Amino acid sequence: MNSTDLANQHCVPRKGSEHALDAAQVRDLLAGLPGWSLASEGKAIVKDFRFEDFHRTLGFINAVGFMANRQDHHPDLEAGYGHCQVLWSTHDVGGLSLNDFICAAKVEALLAH
Numbered sequence: 023m024n025s026t027d028l029a030n031q032h033c034v035p036r037k038g039s040e041h042a043l044d045a046a047q048v049r050d051l052l053a054g055l056p057g058w059s060l061a062s063e064g065k066a067i068v069k070d071f072r073f074e075d076f077h078r079t080l081g082f083i084n085a086v087g088f089m090a091n092r093q094d095h096h097p098d099l100e101a102g103y104g105h106c107q108v109l110w111s112t113h114d115v116g117g118l119s120l121n122d123f124i125c126a127a128k129v130e131a132l133l134a135h
């Protein structure tokens with residue numbers, strides 16, 4: 023599934039390890055999301071986004087937060103003056119679910135020109 027198809031999906035509640043993606047599914051989904059990589063022993067995906075200044079960084083954080091609340095799926099964020107690291111993992115699954123990839127693609131869509 024490419025990034026646009028992913029971004030057009032909506033998160034649904036996924037609870038329980040039966041919703042965890044296997045390694046091959048993760049590899050295929052990651053291939054469509056440039057700059058994203060595995061973290062936390064394969065239980066999360068992460069990307070660090072760079073911005074010119076704090077205002078732009080904060081604008082990005084607010085946009086990601088708004089989207090995350092709409093999807094009821096929430097990232098770990100770590101930010102500084104000109105960057106924000108976004109990490110997705112599904113706590114209710116104990117690893118990666120499709121929700122993490124949908125939200126990663128939605129973050130990319132936020133930044134598309």
Ligand SMILES: C[C@H](O)[C@H](O)[C@H]1CNC2=NC(N)=NC(=O)C2=N1
Nearest residue numbers: 035094095096097111112113114
């Ligand atoms: C009830 C609600 O849907 C759940 O608690 C959601 C909220 N946001 C979430 N966000 C993330 N990243 N993982 C979850 O398992 C999760 N669960």
